[in-house]
Amino acid sequence: MQTYHILLIEDDLSIVENLTAYLTAEGFSVISASRQEQALSLLETFHPDLVLLDITLSQGNGYSTCTAIKKTSQIPVIFLTALTDEFSVVTGLEMGADDYICKPFRPRELVSRIRTVLRRTGAVSSVTVLGSLSVDTVRGTVTKHSQELFLSALEYRLLLFFLNNRGKTLTRNVLLEEIWDLAGDYVNDNTLTVYIKRLREKIEDNPQEPTIIKTIRGIGYRLEIPSET
Structure with missing residues (x-):
């Protein structure tokens, strides 16, 4: 069975640890970054199938990171953030995000939506x-x-x-x-x-x-x- 690679861009260490453990148990390969510069560098070496991206980062922000990703690749991006207002959701989607998930989230639902995005974007056969x-x-x-x-x-x-x-x-x-x-x-x-x-x-x-x-x-x-x- 194919292993899909996920780049998790998040600066909350507890979320990184828990989510990495859960996604790994679900069969994904996960690598994380807390800063925009680090994340964009990893894109060139890790070649992820999908990016999970928080809007608030210790350096840079999710919106500009998403824009930078979409300028050079077709990698699907899912925003994973505590910002639940309509403006943030609409802005994220207009930036080119493939989905927008609000924290707190249910891990099983997140995995289901990751797989849905991978299928929709052609990374996974339907x-x-x-x-x-x-x-x-x-x-x-x-x-x-x-x-x-x-x-x-x-x-x-x-x-x-x-x-x-x-x-x-x-x-x-x-x-x-x-x-x-x-x-x-x-x-x-x-x-x-x-x-x-x-x-x-x-x-x-x-x-x-x-x-x-x-x-x-x-x-x-x-x-x-x-x-x-």
Whole structure:
């Protein structure tokens, strides 16, 4: 699986440490800079796939840094800042930023929006292929043996969550939170079991012996990464 490189331009050391640890655990390669001059120098040596950029820096500022980045490259930029007023958001986007995320933020949402920007800008393909299964996240379609499958909103949400965490064992509690966020109502462990069963019936060649979504007994589930051939 390809590793995507992120340049984090932020002068709050606690945010740098926590965010670097989280993004690294999610499979990204991260390098950080606290000053505009340092960040622009790293662009030439690190060659990031995406930049996370705060507006307030110890030297320089995010707006001028974004302008400098966009003058010489097409690297996507996401502003990550505590400035939440409309003027700051509009200014950031007009400077060429690809997204604007306000602090405090939810790490899982940040990762999802990073991947969305990478797909939209062409750094990441919108189509994921798992054997006979193909998921196009831009069109929102899932096909199996070239035939489109019809998934409910919750089934599709679960599948995307597995895809975004492929190769990782996800506990039942984490998956329940994902269902609850979308359903808006209380859901229990039996509900998760039902949706996993329904999803497997649609995407697996043999739901009784699943090869895509594996059960990790006593813990949860894991979406298997097909072996390279």
